[in-house]
Structures are given as C-alpha cells and as structure tokens.
Amino acid sequence: MPNDNILLEVNNLKKYYPIYKGIFRRINAYVKAVDGFNLFIKEGETLGLVGESGCGKTTAGRTILRLIEPTEGVILFRPKERVDGMEKCQEINVATASNKQMKDLRRNMQIIYQDPYSSLDSRMTIESIIGEPLLVHGVSKAKEREEQVRDLLIEVGMDPDYMNRYPHEFSGGQRQRIAIARVLALRPQLIIADEPVSALDVSIKAQILNLLKSLQSEFNLTYLFISHDLAVVRHICDRVAVMYLGKIVELASTNELFDNLKHPYTEALMSAIPVPDPNYRVKRILLEGDVPSPVNPPPGCNFHPRCRYAKEICKTEVPIYQDLNNKHFVTCHFAGTLSLKPVQRR
Amino acid sequence: MSTLLEVRDLKTYFYTKLGVVRAVDGISFTVGAGKTIGIVGESGCGKSVTALSIMGLIRPPGKIAGGEVLYHHNGKIIDLLKLDPQGKQMRSIRGNEIAMIFQEPMTSMNPVFTIGTQIMESIILHQHLNKHEAREKAIEMLHKVGIPLPEQRVDEYPHQLSGGMLQRSMIAMALSCHPSLLIADEPTTALDVTIQAQVLDLIMNLRNELNTSIIIITHDLGIVAGLVDEVIVMYLGRAIEKSNVRNVFHDPKHPYTQGLMDSVPSITESGQKLRFIDGVVPHLLDVPPGCGFEPRCSKAMEICKKSAPLLKEMTPDHWVACWLYQEG
Numbered sequence: 250m251p252n253d254n255i256l257l258e259v260n261n262l263k264k265y266y267p268i269y270k271g272i273f274r275r276i277n278a279y280v281k282a283v284d285g286f287n288l289f290i291k292e293g294e295t296l297g298l299v300g301e302s303g304c305g306k307t308t309a310g311r312t313i314l315r316l317i318e319p320t321e322g323v324i325l326f327r328p329k330e331r332v333d334g335m336e337k338c339q340e341i342n343v344a345t346a347s348n349k350q351m352k353d354l355r356r357n358m359q360i361i362y363q364d365p366y367s368s369l370d371s372r373m374t375i376e377s378i379i380g381e382p383l384l385v386h387g388v389s390k391a392k393e394r395e396e397q398v399r400d401l402l403i404e405v406g407m408d409p410d411y412m413n414r415y416p417h418e419f420s421g422g423q424r425q426r427i428a429i430a431r432v433l434a435l436r437p438q439l440i441i442a443d444e445p446v447s448a449l450d451v452s453i454k455a456q457i458l459n460l461l462k463s464l465q466s467e468f469n470l471t472y473l474f475i476s477h478d479l480a481v482v483r484h485i486c487d488r489v490a491v492m493y494l495g496k497i498v499e500l501a502s503t504n505e506l507f508d509n510l511k512h513p514y515t516e517a518l519m520s521a522i523p524v525p526d527p528n529y530r531v532k533r534i535l536l537e538g539d540v541p542s543p544v545n546p547p548p549g550c551n552f553h554p555r556c557r558y559a560k561e562i563c564k565t566e567v568p569i570y571q572d573l574n575n576k577h578f579v580t581c582h583f584a585g586t587l588s589l590k591p592v593q594r595r
Numbered sequence: 596m597s598t599l600l601e602v603r604d605l606k607t608y609f610y611t612k613l614g615v616v617r618a619v620d621g622i623s624f625t626v627g628a629g630k631t632i633g634i635v636g637e638s639g640c641g642k643s644v645t646a647l648s649i650m651g652l653i654r655p656p657g658k659i660a661g662g663e664v665l666y667h668h669n670g671k672i673i674d675l676l677k678l679d680p681q682g683k684q685m686r687s688i689r690g691n692e693i694a695m696i697f698q699e700p701m702t703s704m705n706p707v708f709t710i711g712t713q714i715m716e717s718i719i720l721h722q723h724l725n726k727h728e729a730r731e732k733a734i735e736m737l738h739k740v741g742i743p744l745p746e747q748r749v750d751e752y753p754h755q756l757s758g759g760m761l762q763r764s765m766i767a768m769a770l771s772c773h774p775s776l777l778i779a780d781e782p783t784t785a786l787d788v789t790i791q792a793q794v795l796d797l798i799m800n801l802r803n804e805l806n807t808s809i810i811i812i813t814h815d816l817g818i819v820a821g822l823v824d825e826v827i828v829m830y831l832g833r834a835i836e837k838s839n840v841r842n843v844f845h846d847p848k849h850p851y852t853q854g855l856m857d858s859v860p861s862i863t864e865s866g867q868k869l870r871f872i873d874g875v876v877p878h879l880l881d882v883p884p885g886c887g888f889e890p891r892c893s894k895a896m897e898i899c900k901k902s903a904p905l906l907k908e909m910t911p912d913h914w915v916a917c918w919l920y921q922e923g
Contacts, residue, residue: 301787302758420875450637451814455858455871462868477787484860484869507862521792522862523817527840535796536789538743539757 254292255327256471257313257439262286262322264305264312268544281543282308284495286322287570292329292438295465295472297486297503299479299518303540305495306475310441313473314358315351319344328357328438356386359437363444365424369416375402375427376412382434401430404467406460422453429460433468441473446481458485479522483507491515494543494551497570501577508591511579513556516589550582558587598667599808600626600649600693600776605662605676607641607648616879618644620832621662623906624825626776631802631809633823633840635816635855639876641832642812643698646778649810650695651680668692691721694769698781700761704753710737711749714768721772736767740797759790763797770801780812795822816859820844828852831877831887834906837914848915851888886918894919 262283270277282305290296298306311317313324324343329336346354362368369378379398383389389397399409405426416424425445432440442461446454462485464470476482482489483503490500491514499512510516520534536555541547547554553563562582570580581587607619619641626632634642647653649664664675666688678685697703705713714733718724724732730749737745740763753761762782769777779798783791795818802809811823819826819840826843828836828851836849847853854872874891883889889899898918906916 301789422875450876451816451855452637452858452872453875455860455869458860459869459871479788480860480862483862517789519862521788523791523795523815523821524862525816525820525844525856525859527820527844529820533792533796535793539759539790 255289256292257327257473258289258323258325259313260287260323260325262309262312262324263320264308264317265320278544281495281546283312283319284543284546285570286495286497288490288497288500290439290471290473292471293465293469294488295474295486297482297489298473298475298492299477299482299489300492301477301518301540303543304492305543306492307443309492310360310443310473310475313343314355314360314441315343315346316360326354326358326439328354352386356435357437358439358441359432359435361425361428361432361440361442361445364448365421365428366448368428369424371416374413374415378416378427379431379434382431386435388435397434398430401434402427404433404464405430420453421449422456425449425457426460429457429464433464436468437470439471439473441475443475444477445474447476447478454481461485479519491518494540494546496551496580497578498552498580499578505575505577509577510589510591511573511577511584511587512581513558513587513589514552517555520590550580558583597628598625599628599630600667601663601665602645602649603663603665605645605648605664606660607644607653607657608660609657611656611880614880617832617882618657618879619648622827622829622832622834623662624827624834624837626808626810628775629802629806629808630825631811631823633819633826634810634812634829635814635819635826636829637814637876639879640829642829643780644832645829646695646780646810646812649675649778650689650693651675651678651685653680666693687721690717690774691772692774693776693778694772694774696762696765696769696777696779696782699785700758700765701753701785703765704761706753709750709752710756710764714749714764714771717768718771732771733767736771737764739801740764740767740770741793742767758786759793762786762790762794766794766797766801770805770807773805774807776808776810778810778812781814782811783818784813784815791818798822816844816855828855831879831882833887833903833916834914835888835916837906838912842913846913848909848913848920849888849917850892850894850919886916 263285264283265279265281267276268278286309300306312319322344325340326343327338327340329338376398379401380394383394383397398412402409407426446457449457474486486503488502489506490497493514499515517534517536538555549565550563550568553559568580568582570578572578573584603623604621605619606621609616609618622645636642648659653659659676666673666675711730711733715729718729718732734745734749737748742748742760742763783794813819823840826840827834830851836852847856857870858872860869872891877883885901886899886903889895896918904916904918904921906914907921909915909920
C-alpha cells in the first residue's frame with residue numbers, strides 16, 4: 250500500500266443537522282456543524298484540533314468514530330492486525346461500515362471525554378467501569394479480567410487496590426486516569442481525546458498530559474487531540490489543525506504553525522492567549538463580536554466579517570483549502586501574501 | 596497610596612456533619628485604591644469563599660469564625676463582618692460600593708427577566724432613579740461594555756445572548772453603580788480565548804477609566820500576569836505567598852508557587868516533559884497538621900510535618916509562608 254503509515258484519512262466529511270419548521274415539520278435550514286473536513290493522521294502521531302466553542306471540533310471527532318452519523322464524506326481507517334505473527338493492514342470506510350464491522354472497529358478507536366465527573370457511571374465500581382469494554386468485546390473471562398484491570402490501573406499510575414471503590418471517592422485527575430484506563434483496556438490504535446484536561450486544575454493537568462505522552466510511546470498510540478488551549482496543543486501535538494465554523498482553516502506541523510502561521514484567524518487566536526509572564530506585552534488582536542451562527546454562515550469566506558485583512562473577494566468567493574508548501578494547508582485567498590505575526594518567543 | 600479594603604486574619608469555616616471545613620483559615624491582605632489584586636490557586640483552595648466572605652454572602656453551615664474586613668469609606672472605617680449581612684447598611688454597600696462578577700454568566704443571570712430589568716434593579720435600588728432614567732442608564736452601560744444595539748438588547752432575555760455578551764452584561768450590571776471595589780470571581784473561565792481577550796481588555800479599560808479597585812480570582816496564571824499589580828497565592832485556605840506580580844512570576848519562593856509556574860505549558864516554547872506537582876490537594880476535612888503542602892513538597896523537612904509556617908516578609912514586599920526561609 251502506498252501510504253501504509255496513514256492510520257486515518259478523512260475526506261470531505263460533512264455533518265448537517267436539519268432545522269424543522271411549521272406544522273408539517275418541513276426542513277427549513279441546516280446547521281452546518283462540520284462542513285467539508287479533510288485531514289489525515291499518521292500512525293503514532295498526535296494531531297491537534299483547535300478552535301472556539303461551537304466551531305464543530307467535538308462533532309468532527311464524534312463523527313469520525315461514527316458516534317454521530319455523517320451526512321456525507323469518507324472516513325478511511327486502516328488498523329493493523331496481527332494474524333499468525335504477520336502484521337496485516339486492512340482499510341475500512343467507517344462512514345459506510347455495517348454494525349458488525351463497527352463493533353470490531355470500536356476495539357481500535359476509542360474516545361476520552363472532557364468531564365470525568367459525568368463520563369463515569371457513579372453506580373459502577375472502578376473494576377466494572379474499566380472491565381466493561383473487555384466484557385462487551387468478550388476479550389477475557391472474569392478471573393482474567395480482574396488481573397487485566399489491575400494492570401491497567403498500574404499503567405495509568407493508580408493503586409490497583411482502588412478497584413472496588415466508586416467514582417465519587419476520587420478527585421478529577423484520578424477520575425480522568427480511570428477514564429484513560431478504560432479506553433486503554435482494548436488496546437486501541439486511535440484515541441480521540443476530546444478536551445481531556447480542560448476540566449482539571451493546573452498541577453493535575455500537567456500530570457495527565459505527561460501520562461498521555463508516555464502511554465503513547467509505550468503502546469504506539471495515535472491521538473486526535475481536541476482542545477481549545479493552544480499552549481497544551483503546542484506541548485503535546487505533532488501537527489495542528491485550526492477549525493472555524495465547521496471548516497479547517499489551517500493545518501501544519503506544530504512548529505510551522507506557531508512560527509509561520511498563514512491564516513488571520515490563527516493569528517488572532519494566538520494573540521488572544523494570556524502568557525504567564527508580566528514582562529510579556531503583545532498588542533492583542535481583538536476579534537470583533539462572536540463566532541457567527543453555523544445556520545447562516547456569512548457568504549464567501551466564513552471569517553471575513555471578523556477579519557482585519559478582508560477585501561472584496563472575501564465577501565463573495567469561498568477560498569479553497571490549499572497546500573502552500575511542505576504540507577502547510579490554508580483556507581484563505583491571501584494565504585501567501587499576508588505577513589502575519591507569529592507567537593513571539595521570549 | 597490610600598487603602599480601600601483591609602482583610603485581617605479572615606477565617607471562614609463550614610460546620611458540616613462530618614467535621615469542620617476550614618475553607619479560609621486566616622488570610623490577610625490590603626487592597627489600595629485603584630489597585631488590582633489577583634488571588635490565585637487551584638479549586639478548593641478557598642479563593643471564592645474569601646470573596647463571598649467579603650461580600651457577606653456566606654450561608655450556613657458556613658460561618659465567619661474570625662477576623663476583620665475593614666472597608667475605608669469617606670474617612671470612616673467600617674468592619675463589614677460586624678454588619679448584619681441582611682441589614683440596611685450592608686445592603687447599601689453590597690452591589691453599590693462593592694460589586695461582584697460571578698464565574699458562570701449563564702447560571703448567575705435570572706432566565707425569566709430581561710437583561711435590562713436585571714441591570715435596572717440595582718440602579719433603582721441604589722441610585723434612586725425612576726424606571727425611565729434607570730432604563731436609559733442601563734442602555735448606556737450596555738453601550739459602554741461594547742454590546743452592539745444596546746437599545747434592542749436591553750429587552751432580550753439571557754438565553755438570547757451568547758456567553759461573552761452575557762458576561763459583558765454582568766460587568767455592566769456590576770459597574771452600573773460605580774463601585775469602588777469590583778470582585779471578579781473567575782470572570783473568563785467559561786469563555787473562549789478570543790472572547791476572554793475581549794472581556795479582559797474591557798475590564799482593563801474600565802479600570803483605567805473609572806479608577807476602580809479590582810480583586811480578580813482565577814486559576815489561570817496567564818490572566819494574572821498581564822492584569823494585576825499584586826498576587827496572592829492560596830493553598831488550602833491560607834495565603835502561602837504574596838508579593839508584586841514580578842516577584843511572584845520571576846522569583847517565586849514557595850515550592851508550591853514554583854511547581855505551579857513549572858506546570859503551565861508555555862505557548863512560546865514546545866517543551867518535552869512538563870514538570871508537575873506530585874499527588875493531589877488533600878481533602879479539606881483531612882488537612883495535614885503541619886504545612887498543608889508538606890505531603891506534596893519535594894523540599895519537605897521534619898519541622899514541616901509538625902507546625903505550619905506563618906506568612907512572613909522575606910524581602911521587602913515579598914511574603915512567604917515556608918520553613919525553608921524561616922527559623923523554627
């Protein structure tokens with residue numbers, strides 16, 4: 250296979266939610282939550298997906314796992330399987346896979362949720378929470394399972410004697426560790442981490458980020474890391490995609506994106522981040538107003554009403570998603586010509 | 596510099612069935628006129644309870660167990676803790692002279708009243724204007740905080756506004772009576788970075804324009820660095836380090852502050868492994884007998900287990916509570 254180290258490839262993914270109106274419940278309009286989304290993730294890599302709330306990053310993540318049915322598009326997933334000592338690679342389109350195929354696929358693609366307070370069932374013990382995926386997929390018998398749960402707890406840095414406790418007995422950071430252990434139970438290849446550290450305190454956040462990194466190198470995991478925190482993304486990701494109103498506006502390797510950004514939205518997003526240093530003073534680029542509604546996105550370039558460089562063409566023509574050079578993708582009419590300010594180094 | 600508010604040895608305890616929770620256990624600080632103070636700490640360290648204690652908003656089982664909150668007002672000094680929280684005098688200060696912005700704009704606004712009605716309520720109460728004048732004033736305030744079409748927005752309900760706009764309305768409400776002190780409890784935590792930048796910019800501009808003193812409570816060190824004059828770092832209900840913003844960020848003394856600074860991923864450099872603080876914040880019912888940070892501290896000594904260090908001035912204007920710098 251030509252690109253055998255690409256684990257996931259998403260082409261033109263769309264998710265539209267209809268809005269009904271009137272007594273006949275006629276479809277009146279669509280919320281274009283994800284609107285033409287292209288990316289690929291290599292095996293063992295961490296791809297960051299950033300954007301403001303409502304830009305569609307969570308929807309995109311869940312559609313890739315088909316927790317939400319996509320409206321349109323192709324999601325190619327290439328898990329590796331060991332058959333008789335040989336590594337075999339198969340290619341499946343997640344968007345059209347049958348239920349039976351999906352069940353097998355789910356062993357290879359898992360998700361970590363944002364809020365460990367609501368993602369763990371409060372009536373289940375830690376053992377049954379972590380053991381549940383093993384049970385559902387018929388991986389192991391009860392005796393064996395207990396041993397596996399024990400190992401998983403050790404892997405995420407927790408005391409295995411906590412097995413019989415309930416989630417309310419743990420702090421936020423510990424709960425997130427439990428959630429990670431559950432995700433790891435089936436040894437997946439792709440993990441979608443949907444804001445895994447946003448609900449945690451600063452000192453705990455660093456612990457969990459380090460854990461995710463060391464698990465990645467240990468088990469050769471591939472992450473799609475969804476976040477709104479660019480500092481965290483810079484720290485953990487190899488490449489970063491910036492989303493705005495259901496579309497990717499810029500995608501590049503982490504260093505390239507932070508040092509040589511090409512999209513005005515990325516520039517504004519970067520300059521908005523408060524830097525923990527009293528000597529660091531940048532003139533913030535303040536975006537006017539809020540993210541427009543995805544029901545009725547502006548014509549032309551979605552970003553033009555808030556863009557300081559917008560010209561006539563931006564109001565009428567939709568810019569294309571183009572590769573500038575060395576896999577730096579930008580959706581902007583003036584991608585090559587604007588001189589934008591990267592994040593300044595201290 | 597004239598003093599506006601002095602908090603002396605404030606203690607707020609919660610008497611629960613399981614025991615006494617010492618949410619705030621002896622904290623002291625001073626807010627100068629026109630100054631901005633930042634209170635930083637992780638969740639459960641008592642920063643919000645400190646704010647609510649100053650405002651007289653502590654409800655049972657919580658109780659102010661000791662200390663003074665001295666408010667300097669027209670040459671008089673009033674101890675806010677001595678006033679009846681529901682009494683006339685406290686009510687004329689709360690909202691009028693000391694105002695507060697809460698963390699979640701969505702839940703702190705009343706969903707069944709329009710934005711205008713809610714802003715007008717405090718204006719009518721404190722400034723004794725009639726309804727028509729109060730409405731004009733509300734529109735003016737909404738305009739000031741940068742809400743487009745304030746004449747229209749004033750009659751809308753909270754669900755019709757976005758998070759950023761609601762937080763702006765909250766700020767408009769808090770500032771409508773020109774308070775001399777504004778307490779902002781995590782004002783931007785629920786907002787996106789670009790909206791956060793707008794709101795912080797707004798708070799800074801209004802501070803410069805109206806010369807309001809601000810106490811800003813947050814867990815985000817980045818916000819503090821760019822905004823405040825003085826920082827108080829709290830851990831388990833106590834202030835463990837207090838100084839001007841430069842000292843705290845460039846020369847932190849307490850091991851907890853140092854750990855906190857190290858564990859923030861930096862936007863300006865892509866680091867490898869983040870350093871972090873081991874363990875978790877102890878439960879408030881089960882606070883270690885000595886220094887609260889001792890079980891997590893890499894530099895802990897024998898004495899740290901036995902008695903808690905006091906906040907002492909190490910170098911001029913740099914206060915630290917740590918045995919590393921004190922004699923036992």
